[in-house]
Amino acid sequence: MVTVKEVKIDGESIHVFNGSIYIFESSSGYTLELDIIVSEIVEKKYKLEENLILEIELEDGRQINSIMHSQSISGGLPQLNLYCELDTLEEYQDFKMVNENDLVFPKIEEGITLEDIRKYEMPNEKVTLKLKLPIDQSEWLNKLKGKELAGIVKEAIYDYWEKHKMK
Template identity: 65%
Template sequence: MVGIKTIKIDGEGIHVFKSAIYIFESSSRFTLELDIIVSEVTVKKYRKIENLIMEIELEDGRNINSIMHVKILSGGLPQLNLFCELNDIQEYEDFDRVNENDSWFPNIEEGITIEEIRKVEMPIEEVSLKLKLPIDQVEWLKIQKKATLNEMFQEFIYDIWKKQNS
């Protein structure tokens, strides 16, 4: 199996938790496939983009530079499937091959959890709350800065969450 050392998307290095690169063989063509587990933030960033400029450095020193199509794989861990057609597969002879009739595909999710991924890059989501509070608390909330409230609520929620999960 060919190992990947680094991956850049559109010139920007990304953190890859696990990966597999292989040749997919169908009756009509060969494609170079790259499956990567990345953070939820990375998936969100590239979700609506159809083609990416990929720079893949392999562990043996070879480099693959290609425009690849993107598929977001749903369910399970956050991952991208990137692929491009190959005309000449001779330089990829040592890559694993998957045939369209095979039931085997590389399982890159094994041995990693969403919690491990979020330790590296935690997604931040905006949330709106509707609360009924006494007027003095409402007045106090209105004079607070957004950053202060964000920090305060994060600490408050983590404290309660830790107590409930202990």
């Protein structure tokens, strides 16, 4: 079975938590498919891009360089499904073959949790809060820079979370 060692998208190395590369056979032809579990940040960055330049290094040392297309795939973990059309199967004889009638796709989510992914790379979300505070606290907060304020709120939430999550 062919195993992916490293993936670069548009020249940037990305961390792959798990993945599978295979040939998808349909009535319209063959496509090379790459399904990978990535961080939420990587998924957000690339999932809407139409054309991506991929450099895929396989465990056996082979390199695949191709322009691939992204398509949405449903699942619980952040992932990318990338594909490109194939004219010939000569180079891919040892790749797993998936037929459109079988629909038995490789299971790449097993053994990985969202918590594992977020330990590696935690995404940040912009949050807007409306609070009613005493004027002195309000004035003090308005003097802080955004990064300082974010750090204070983050620390306060983590402290509160640690005290109350086990109860």
